[in-house]
Amino acid sequence: MECLGSGQRSRCAEKAQLVLELRQEHDLSDLLKVAGLARSTFYYQAKVQMADDKHAGLKLRIREIYERHKGRYGYRRVTAELSQAGQAINHKSVQRFMQALGLKSLVRRKKYRSYRGELAHVPNLLERQFRAERPNQKWVTDVTEFNVQGDKLYLSPVMDLYNGEIIAYETQRRPHFQLVGNMLRKALVKLAPLDAPLLHSDQGWHYQMPAYRRQLAARGLTQSMSRKGNCLDNAAMESFFGTLKSEFFHLNKFNSVEQLRDGLRRYIHYYNHQRIKTKLKGLSPVQYRTQPSSA
Structure with missing residues (x-):
């Protein structure tokens, strides 16, 4: 079992802190492998380091959602997923916690190029009415x-x-x-x-x-x-x-x-x-x- 002695606990805590600092730039699994930390040990140490924070549990849930979606979610989608799980919280609070944790959506809108063929004349029946009342309409x-x-x-x-x-x-x-x-x-x-x-x-x-x-x-x-x-x-x-x-x-x-x-x-x-x-x-x-x- 890892980190039984006081010296080992100290080293595990240091490794966990380093992983926390680097996880926004590198994959968590890779960091844990290099640090020689089990995932369960890392999360335990993270909880210990946040023990005095009354919002520690919420911050851990926010971080878990962010990582599960590979940094694609901003504060609004994180808020929606928390609400879906029964956690009532204002999106501004989630935004503040994510900023404190250094969790920024990795998504940056970029222009893309659709492949275009030759043009012709066919009626536009959709007329930008992008809402549908039922599936397959x-x-x-x-x-x-x-x-x-x-x-x-x-x-x-x-x-x-x-x-x-x-x-x-x-x-x-x-x-x-x-x-x-x-x-x-x-x-x-x-x-x-x-x-x-x-x-x-x-x-x-x-x-x-x-x-x-x-x-x-x-x-x-x-x-x-x-x-x-x-x-x-x-x-x-x-x-x-x-x-x-x-x-x-x-x-x-x-x-x-x-x-x-x-x-x-x-x-x-x-x-x-x-x-x-x-x-x-x-x-x-x-x-x-x-x-x-x-x-």
Whole structure:
């Protein structure tokens, strides 16, 4: 058992303090491995060091939420998750505690580049009405590009505007039609027999292809496209790409396209099932869709 003697306890306390000071710059697991501290020992020492602080328990919960979401959460989402767990606290207090603990959201909004094809003329039926009253009423889609050491990967997702859930997606090394065609097939199998959503996109060439439009018509979906040069017409999907790039792509280093592809799979699952949204009453997209009151 670790840290039994007084000398050992002192060394453990020093190591724990050092880990606390460095954990905003380095992964906690790596720090504990280098320091030779068990995770349980580290948290015990952290509690001891905060024993005289009447808010120690709350600060530990705030830190745990922050680390579990890998620094992606700011004070508002931390507050929402605390509230969901039954901890009533004002967001300004959470902001103050996070500042005292040195916990800052690692997310910095960065511009991203969606892949654009040739433009055409198709009616904009969505008309920036990004709210939906029920699942599978309005969908949006687009394509974005990633670059890993000179190698590119393209992502084509489709989002349900009811809760912001990514219904289906496809990744490919080239922006061939198969990228969008496969995404659409994956999305269509998720629909109930009577579901026939509006599907909005930009004016990329993929969405003009006869094969794409035939798939929509065969399943009874209505096609809608943004006006030329109006990226705000597809703002919901643009926003998702911005979040994806800032919370995931720009916070990690990738050695290969396959590593990126696997990371995208894990992040999209996290986004759908765990990442809370304040406009969804502090729930994740899947939690919001499956809660009894949303039926």
